[in-house]
Amino acid sequence: MLFDWGDTLFHAPHAPEVISSYAAERGVKVTDAEARGLWDELWAAGKTPEEIAKGRDLSPDAHRRVWTALFARADRVAPGLSRALYERVMDPNSWVPFADTPRVLRALRERGLRIGVVSNVPAVLRPVFAKHGLERFVDSFTHSFEVGAEKPDPAIFLAAARSLRLRPEEILMVGDHAVDAGAERAGMRVFILPERFEDDVRGLDQVVGMTE
Ligand SMILES: [Mg+2]
Numbered sequence: 001m002l003f004d005w006g007d008t009l010f011h012a013p014h015a016p017e018v019i020s021s022y023a024a025e026r027g028v029k030v031t032d033a034e035a036r037g038l039w040d041e042l043w044a045a046g047k048t049p050e051e052i053a054k055g056r057d058l059s060p061d062a063h064r065r066v067w068t069a070l071f072a073r074a075d076r077v078a079p080g081l082s083r084a085l086y087e088r089v090m091d092p093n094s095w096v097p098f099a100d101t102p103r104v105l106r107a108l109r110e111r112g113l114r115i116g117v118v119s120n121v122p123a124v125l126r127p128v129f130a131k132h133g134l135e136r137f138v139d140s141f142t143h144s145f146e147v148g149a150e151k152p153d154p155a156i157f158l159a160a161a162r163s164l165r166l167r168p169e170e171i172l173m174v175g176d177h178a179v180d181a182g183a184e185r186a187g188m189r190v191f192i193l194p195e196r197f198e199d200d201v202r203g204l205d206q207v208v209g210m211t212e
Pocket of ligand 1: 008
C-alpha cells in the first residue's frame, strides 16, 4: 500500500495558532475564527492546479519561493506573517500524525503488507515519522525532490513501486487530492479520502477494511 503524506497521514493543526500568536506579538488582534479562515484560504489556494504546476516540490529553493509568494497575502494582517508561516508551518518536522495514523499503519503491517509513502515534498520524511515512532511501519519513502517528478506524474508512483519491489497492479494508493489519482495512470488502484473528517481522525480505518 502506498500513502500520500500531507493531509493523508500527517497534518498541520497548529497553523491558525501560528497566525494568531504572530499577530498578537505585533499588537494585532486576530480571533481564532479569523486565523482559521485565513489559513483555510491560504491552504486552499495552495492546492489549486496553478500553484501545483509551479514545481514547488522539486527543490527546497523552489518550495520556499513559491510558498512565500502565496503566503504574501497574509502580510496584510501582520507584516512578516508570510515568512513566519513558511518557517513554522511548512517545515515537515512541525507536522503531526492524525489520531488514526499509528493504529492503521500498525494494522496494515500486522497483515503483512508492504507500506510506502510517496510525497510531493522538498525534504526527507523518515525523520518526521521517526519523531513519532512510526518509521518502523514504513518500508520506503519516495520524495518528489529526489525522483525529479511530482505527483500526478506516473514516474513518481512507478519509482515508489520499484522501491517496494511490487508491480503497480499490486498496489493501492491512498491520498487526499487529485494529484494522488495520478497513480491510476501508473497502473495502480487509488482511494481518495473524503475531504471532510471529524477533529483529528482522518478516516483511515476504512483502508484496513479494503485489504480483506
Ligand atoms: Mg496530500
